[in-house]
Each structure stands twice: as C-alpha cells, then as structure tokens.
Amino acid sequence: MLGSTTTARRRFTAGLGLAGAFVLLAPGARAQGTITSPRQQFGFNIGDDYKLPNYTQFEGYWRKLAKESNRMKLVEIGNTAEGRPQLMAIISSPANLARLDHYKAISRKLALVDGVGETEAHALAREGKAIVWIDGGLHATEVLGASQLIETVYQLVSKNDPETMRFLDDCIILAVHANPDGMELVSNWYMKDADTLKRNTNIPRLYQKYIGHDNNRDFYMSNQAETQNVNHVLYQDWFPQIVYNHHQTGPAGTVMFAPPFRDPFNYNLDALIPVELDLVAASMHSRFEAEGKPGVTMRSGSSYSTWWNGGLRTTVYFHNQIGLLTETIGNPTPQVIPFIPEQQLPRADLPYPIAPQVWHFRQSIEYSLTANRAVLDIASRERENLLFNFWRMGRNSIDRGSRDTWTASPSRIDAVKKKIDADGRVGATAMGAEGRPVTGAPVGDPINQFGRGADVKYYNDVLHAPALRDARGYILPSDQADFPTATKFINTLLHVGVTVHRATAPFTVRGKTYPAGSYVVKTAQAFRPHVLDMFEPQDHPNDFAYPGGPPKRPYDNAGYTLAFQMGVTFDRILDGFDGPFERITGLASPTPGSVAGA
Ligand SMILES: [Zn+2]
Known part of the structure; x- marks a missing residue:
C-alpha cells in the first residue's frame, strides 16, 4: 500500500542523517506478525447489529493483541469491585515502548513542577511524548464506549498509514477499560436472548457493584476500587495531558455532543484549561466536518459544563489536564435519529445538521474513531506546547499559592456592585500620572470609553480586601x-x-x-x-x-x-x-x- 511505502521511506530518510541509523531504526521498523482482527477473534465485527462481546472476551482479545503487536503493552491497573483485573493498554511506537519509564518521568516532572524551571521545562517538553488517555465502558449500559475502545486499539496496533505512525511516534496512548464488571453484566444480559429483536440493555441491577451510574461521581472521593485504580494512573503514575472519557447518548436529532462546553467553568481552574479545551475541540469538530460526518453538536447543544469536580473527566481539570467528554448515540439494536425541526438549522453549536434516518451501531463506532483520531492528531501536532503548558499551569499554581491572591466569584462581584450602588456610584477609574488607575476621576475618562466604570477603590478595598485573600x-x-x-x-x-x-x-x-x-x-x-x-x-x-x-x-x-x-x-x-x-x-x-x- 502507498501508506506503508511512504512511511518506510520517511523512516529511512530520517535515519540516513544519523550515525548508527540502523541501530536506531531496528526496533521501530521491525515488522509485526499478523494482528488478529475483532472478527477473527469474536466471529463478528465490532459494530455489527445485535452483537456485543463481554469483558471475558475483551480481556482475551487484548491479551492476544499484546502478544501479537510490538506497539502495545498490557497493564493491570488493579482489580474491580467483583475481582476482575482492570486492564490498560499502553500503545505507542516500539521505540517509545522501550523507554516508557523515561517518558513517564518527564510527564511527572512537568505535572508536579517540583524544582523544574522554565529552561528545563522547555527541554523536557521538546523531548517528551504527549500522554493521551482514552477510555470506554464507564457507564456500562452505554455500550458504545467499550466497543469503540476495542476497535480503536485494534486499528492503532494494526494500521500502517502515515498518520497512525505519526500518532505512535508522538503520543503514548493509555487505553483503559473503565468498568469491566459492568461490561460483563450488560453484554451477557444483551446476548442472552436468541431472538435478536428481544435483545436490550435494561439490566435489573447496578452495573457497578455498589454505586452503579454514580461511578462517575466518585473521582474526588475514590470510594470504589475502579476509581482508585483510575486516579492512581491519572494523578500518581502517568499524569496524562489529555483525558478523553467516552459516554452515550447524544442529544435528540444529533449523533454526538462533543466539547467545548457551555459556561460556567470553575473559577479555580487555570485559564489555560478552557482555551486548550477549545483547541482540542476544534480539532474534533473540523475532522467531523472534513470527513463528511454531520450531526455533532457542542456548547449549548447540551447541558455539560466544566463546573463540577468529581467526574472522571472533570476532576482532571483541577489537575491541569484537558478533560474531554463525548455523548454519542448508538446501540447494537438499530435505532432512529428523529426529525427535530430545530436540529436542522446550522448554527455555531451545530454547524452541520444530520438528516433523520435509521442508524446502525457501526456508524457510531466510526464517529468514535474520528473523535479519537482527532484528539491524537492535535496531541501529536501540539505535543511540545501541551507538555510545556502542563508545566506552566503547575508553575502558575505554585506561584499563586506563594503570594497574596484573590479569587473572584459571582457573590463577590455582586457584593462589590451593591456597595458601589449604595455609595451612589460616585467617581470612576481614570488614568493617573504614571499610567496607573486613580480614584475619584470625573465621568467620561479615556480608558472607559464604553462606560465610565467604577472608582478603582472598590477593586482595591472591597474586591481585594485583605480578609478575602485566598488561603496559603x-x-x-x-x-x-x-x-x-x-x-x-x-x-x-x-x-x-x-x-x-x-x-x-x-x-x-x-x-x-x-x-x-x-x-x-x-x-x-x-x-x-x-x-x-x-x-x-x-x-x-x-x-x-x-x-x-x-x-x-x-x-x-x-x-x-x-x-x-x-x-x-x-x-x-x-x-x-x-x-x-x-x-x-x-x-x-x-x-x-x-x-x-x-
Ligand atoms: Zn454516561
């Protein structure tokens, strides 16, 4: 194929410029043997109508892929509530996999900052790999999550196109099953009826032993075994820069909700979080439009925000990581995208509407693959910036905790507005002799052309009162x-x-x-x-x-x-x-x- 020829040439050309090129080339260029496809393993394609593998099958397949592929290392991150091993597939180029501890240490240093200055941070960012978490299966009845994870990992370890090879060179991908017990339960329940038309995911018990759906409200408490396993990887072991948490289902009349999110974002977050979220989200949406995949909405398209702490993808914001959530339709039992008139009008938050139609599971798998590849694409292209900004956010936090700072919140803004009103709105902010704002200036000053503003003493004395300082x-x-x-x-x-x-x-x-x-x-x-x-x-x-x-x-x-x-x-x-x-x-x-x- 053209793709593999191009890749081979690129590697060869790159190698010629280096002494010992063939030694460097050897691990990355070594051909893999045959990679078993999902169809060969399960007897059906991922995304075929009326078919779901359970976790026992999932585990068997990943263990086989880890043996067959030199791009994948399989890790047990702990046991589940019911005692199953919870698996994480670490996927990258063979050369990167040979130095995993090295790249993990770089990510950790940038995350925790601990004595790392700006020059060293730049050097580490240049050398490091983008660490990207992609999961599936957290909410087990949202069966798309685990299925797309199987297909994603299969394609990453088997495809040889130049883009895939670039992802593997620049990124270390942590593919994690977020709820193995739930997948075993729900898939067995779905597949138990021989009559495919009777198959459904309405299991009569919780799909996580103790807390069911609230397994996505435990990430600031770490009460459950699965949460502890995940948090250990995220905040003590790998410190990924991007954490992509898959969910189901999309808003009516669409296929998927994807970031960015609506307001409010939490005022405790570093300012780089919402804007880097926009960066990654733009990569996702532009890829959907470019691949001709309509029906992906954002922001006002649903209720998701970045306010609260405790979900798998939201606790990460408070650790300077970019958390992504998608909510996608899709079920092995074919479904219908209904005609919702409002969802036919192109707008900023739904630029490319989708026609009402019958929808098959495989189509949702393809959308998930597009989303995953868009995330890996931007992680690869922006690798160095993402790593450096990861350090920058940690550095910002340490600086803020080392001096007097104030956090503006809605109630504090309301309080200062009330105080200004009560005082009769006298004075405005004006430019002083040294270019600094002064108090008591007349209305209509040059720096407030669109409104006179208020006397800066309210900023200094009320909003920034000493008693309102942030805690050290x-x-x-x-x-x-x-x-x-x-x-x-x-x-x-x-x-x-x-x-x-x-x-x-x-x-x-x-x-x-x-x-x-x-x-x-x-x-x-x-x-x-x-x-x-x-x-x-x-x-x-x-x-x-x-x-x-x-x-x-x-x-x-x-x-x-x-x-x-x-x-x-x-x-x-x-x-x-x-x-x-x-x-x-x-x-x-x-x-x-x-x-x-x-
Ligand atoms: Zn969910």
Whole structure:
C-alpha cells in the first residue's frame, strides 16, 4: 500500500542523517506478525447489529493483541469491585515502548513542577511524548464506549498509514477499560436472548457493584476500587495531558455532543484549561466536518459544563489536564435519529445538521474513531506546547499559592456592585500620572470609553480586601472530635495526588497552637485548584435564561465541598506559614498517636 511505502521511506530518510541509523531504526521498523482482527477473534465485527462481546472476551482479545503487536503493552491497573483485573493498554511506537519509564518521568516532572524551571521545562517538553488517555465502558449500559475502545486499539496496533505512525511516534496512548464488571453484566444480559429483536440493555441491577451510574461521581472521593485504580494512573503514575472519557447518548436529532462546553467553568481552574479545551475541540469538530460526518453538536447543544469536580473527566481539570467528554448515540439494536425541526438549522453549536434516518451501531463506532483520531492528531501536532503548558499551569499554581491572591466569584462581584450602588456610584477609574488607575476621576475618562466604570477603590478595598485573600494553606488539628473522618478526608486528597504534610511536633501559627499529628495542606502546589475546590464553598453563578426568568439547571452538582460534607474541622491560613512538617507518603493512618518523635 502507498501508506506503508511512504512511511518506510520517511523512516529511512530520517535515519540516513544519523550515525548508527540502523541501530536506531531496528526496533521501530521491525515488522509485526499478523494482528488478529475483532472478527477473527469474536466471529463478528465490532459494530455489527445485535452483537456485543463481554469483558471475558475483551480481556482475551487484548491479551492476544499484546502478544501479537510490538506497539502495545498490557497493564493491570488493579482489580474491580467483583475481582476482575482492570486492564490498560499502553500503545505507542516500539521505540517509545522501550523507554516508557523515561517518558513517564518527564510527564511527572512537568505535572508536579517540583524544582523544574522554565529552561528545563522547555527541554523536557521538546523531548517528551504527549500522554493521551482514552477510555470506554464507564457507564456500562452505554455500550458504545467499550466497543469503540476495542476497535480503536485494534486499528492503532494494526494500521500502517502515515498518520497512525505519526500518532505512535508522538503520543503514548493509555487505553483503559473503565468498568469491566459492568461490561460483563450488560453484554451477557444483551446476548442472552436468541431472538435478536428481544435483545436490550435494561439490566435489573447496578452495573457497578455498589454505586452503579454514580461511578462517575466518585473521582474526588475514590470510594470504589475502579476509581482508585483510575486516579492512581491519572494523578500518581502517568499524569496524562489529555483525558478523553467516552459516554452515550447524544442529544435528540444529533449523533454526538462533543466539547467545548457551555459556561460556567470553575473559577479555580487555570485559564489555560478552557482555551486548550477549545483547541482540542476544534480539532474534533473540523475532522467531523472534513470527513463528511454531520450531526455533532457542542456548547449549548447540551447541558455539560466544566463546573463540577468529581467526574472522571472533570476532576482532571483541577489537575491541569484537558478533560474531554463525548455523548454519542448508538446501540447494537438499530435505532432512529428523529426529525427535530430545530436540529436542522446550522448554527455555531451545530454547524452541520444530520438528516433523520435509521442508524446502525457501526456508524457510531466510526464517529468514535474520528473523535479519537482527532484528539491524537492535535496531541501529536501540539505535543511540545501541551507538555510545556502542563508545566506552566503547575508553575502558575505554585506561584499563586506563594503570594497574596484573590479569587473572584459571582457573590463577590455582586457584593462589590451593591456597595458601589449604595455609595451612589460616585467617581470612576481614570488614568493617573504614571499610567496607573486613580480614584475619584470625573465621568467620561479615556480608558472607559464604553462606560465610565467604577472608582478603582472598590477593586482595591472591597474586591481585594485583605480578609478575602485566598488561603496559603489549611490546618486540620489532630485534637478535633472526629479525627478518623478528617483522616479519611485527607486520604481522598492523597488518592488524587495532592501533597499533604503532617506535624511531627506541636506548632504555632498566628498565635494558635496545634498538636502533633495535625494535617497541613498548603496551596503552593501544582494541584492547587483541587485543594481550593475541596476546602472552599462553591459559588455557582445565578444562571437565568433572562432577568426574572427561570434558572438554567446546572449540569451536575453545583456545590460539593468535601471538607464540609465530611464535617472536617480546619483553619484557613491567609499568610505564609511553616512548621515541623513531614510529607505524607502513601495514605494517612487514622491513629494520631503513631507520629514518630511527637
Ligand atoms: Zn454516561
């Protein structure tokens, strides 16, 4: 085929410029043997009508592919609630797979920043590989997720076109089954009827042993085995820059909802998160339009936002990672895309409407492949920028936690507006002699041509009042009434990679003495957005359709501060502080008496 010839030539040409080219060439160029196709393995194609493989078959297939392919390494990331091994396929070029620990270390250094300066960050970004997570099967009745994952992995390990080879060179892909138990249950339930017309996914029990569908509301709590497995990969082991979480189903009259998301985004997130989301999303939508795949909507096309923390793809935002969610129609039992008149009008959030029609499962598999390849394409093209900005966000977080900062929230903006109104709107912001805004200037000044603005003293004294500063850290005293629960809370932070310290001796901060064993969570760390979000109240904006109109329902939880929900006693510390603190490795022990040297 033309594709493989081109690839071979490119590799050969690249190799000629290097001494020892043939040594370098050897691992990457070694041909693979035959790769078993899904049809050869299961007796049907992925996406055939009325067919679903279960997890036992899935596992057997991935174990076979890992033996056959030199582009895939299979890892068990832990066991599920029902004791099945949860599998992750690591897919990349053979040369990259030979140096996985090296690339993992680069991603970790950029994520955690720890002493990495800008020059080193640039060098690491140049050298590193884009780490991209793609999952499937979290919500098990959304059967498209696991099926598209099988087809995606098969194509990545078997195709030899230049684009696939570029993905493999630039990216390390973490393909993860998010809920093996659920796939076994739902697929067995679906396939049990010999009469294909009776097949359905309406199982009469939860598809995750304990929490069913809420397995996607556990990622800030890590209560379940599967959540702990996933969080360990995301926040302690691999630190992917992009995390793509597959769901089903699409809004009526469309095939898929894909990012970007509607407002609000959470004000604790780094500003690079929403704009890099746009970058990746643009790659997805442009590929759909270019491949002639209509019916993909975004933003106002559904209710999904980036506000809340706790879903697989949303907790990642608070760790400076780009989280993607798609919601796609598709079922092995053919379905119909209904005629919804409004969905026929092209607009910014649905540029390419789709005609009503009968829809087959394989078509949804093809849409999922397009989405996955679009994500890998932009990860490959923007590899160095994504890696460097990953470091930049962590660096920003550490800087913000090391000085006085203020977080604007809807209630604070409302409060300053009320204060301005109450004072009779006197004064405006004007340019002072040194180019700085001054107070008490007349109306109509040159820097507020589109409105006079308000006196800058309200910005300085009200919005940025000293008492409203962001916390530099939080102290959880070890003598509080329910210290074991405080310890459980601390462990939810440790599961998602937050740095926590424990006092080895009594210490005093701002005149208050805390006993040994107290926990300290400082905000000068890469994952500061997650720390703030777990200790501070969420201030969701009033989201009304129009003044006096009905509220728009938030996508999911609007308020969820875990420290409040668990009744943890803590002090917010607004100034820099230190003490006899040791970093906790692993999980915290609930026994305060166990502190050595206390
Ligand atoms: Zn779902």
